[in-house]
Amino acid sequence: MTTQPVIDTSSLIEATDAAHRGALAAMDDGRYLDAVVWLSAHVAAMQRSVHRTARHGRAISELRAADRGLETVLRRVEQHFAGDVLAAQINEGELDGSLRHAFELHCRTEKALLDELAETMSREQLAALAAAYAHALRRAPTRPHPHVPHSGVLGAVAFRVDAWRDKMMDTMDGRHVPSPRHISPRKAPGRWGRYLLGEMERKPPS
Numbered sequence: 001m002t003t004q005p006v007i008d009t010s011s012l013i014e015a016t017d018a019a020h021r022g023a024l025a026a027m028d029d030g031r032y033l034d035a036v037v038w039l040s041a042h043v044a045a046m047q048r049s050v051h052r053t054a055r056h057g058r059a060i061s062e063l064r065a066a067d068r069g070l071e072t073v074l075r076r077v078e079q080h081f082a083g084d085v086l087a088a089q090i091n092e093g094e095l096d097g098s099l100r101h102a103f104e105l106h107c108r109t110e111k112a113l114l115d116e117l118a119e120t121m122s123r124e125q126l127a128a129l130a131a132a133y134a135h136a137l138r139r140a141p142t143r144p145h146p147h148v149p150h151s152g153v154l155g156a157v158a159f160r161v162d163a164w165r166d167k168m169m170d171t172m173d174g175r176h177v178p179s180p181r182h183i184s185p186r187k188a189p190g191r192w193g194r195y196l197l198g199e200m201e202r203k204p205p206s
Contacts, residue, residue: 011126011127011130012050012114012117012126012129012130012133013114013118015130015133015134015137016042016046016110016114016133019038019039019041019042019137019179020042020103020107022034022038022178022179023035023038023039023042023103024103026038026178027096027099027100027103032077032080032081032096032099033077033078033081033082033175033176034176034178035077035099036074036077036078036081036142036143036144037142037143037175037176037177037178037179038178038179039070039074039103039106039144040071040074040140040141040142040143040144040145041137041140041141041142041179042137042140042179043067043070043071043106043144044136044140044141044145044150044159044162044163045133045136045137045140046067046110046133046136047067047150047151047155047159048132048136048140048155048156048159049129049132049133049135049136050113050114050117050129050132050133051063051064051150051151052151053117053121053129054113054116054117057116059109059112059113059116060113062109062112063106063109063110063112063113064150065109066102066105066106066108066109066110067106067150068146069102069105070102070103070105070106071144071145071146072102072144072146073095073098073099073102074099074102074144074146075144075146076090076095076098077095077099078143078144080092080095117129134180136159137179137180138180139163140159140163140179141159141162141163141165141166142163142166142167142170142175142177142179143162143166143169145158145162148162
């Protein structure tokens with residue numbers, strides 16, 4: 001009799017808890033832009049993986065509502081701590097309180113959904129869902145986008161476009177990105193790439 005492989009059914013919960021811990025530690029340390037990255041990437045990854053599996057029911061409806069509120073607060077946090085003049089006058093103590101309240105509501109409603117999925121899905125399905133979440137997290141947007149579609153075909157397009165845009169902005173701003181990232185191999189620029197970068201192509205010595 002052969003032994004069947006053991007599949008860790010708690011891996012999805014452990015993965016989401018890791019994102020929550022990263023965000024909470026950043027908040028406690030006053031690294032609010034890091035908290036924005038953790039939670040923006042986590043929420044987007046959940047929407048592209050777990051939310052697609054649980055399309056109906058009270059638990060997913062409450063989580064989606066909580067996530068909309070969280071993304072709205074994250075947007076204000078990002079604007080304030082990134083130096084947006086339109087958000088410069090926001091009281092930081094009140095902003096911290098709003099963020100922590102939205103975060104707690106997100107954690108509570110997310111746990112309710114994950115508990116529901118754990119009761120209705122097999123170990124293999126939960127393992128596949130955890131892998132889908134991890135894959136999405138490495139490619140997720142790093143900034144909040146509360147007003148874009150989050151589901152369906154438009155949601156998939158927005159996920160890719162926002163992730164590409166955020167990556168470009170993070171690079172230009174030299175922004176710290178603490179969440180797991182997908183690293184693409186760097187390619188040496190070609191002739192036209194060097195031209196666009198403003199480099200002069202060196203001629204070989206005669």
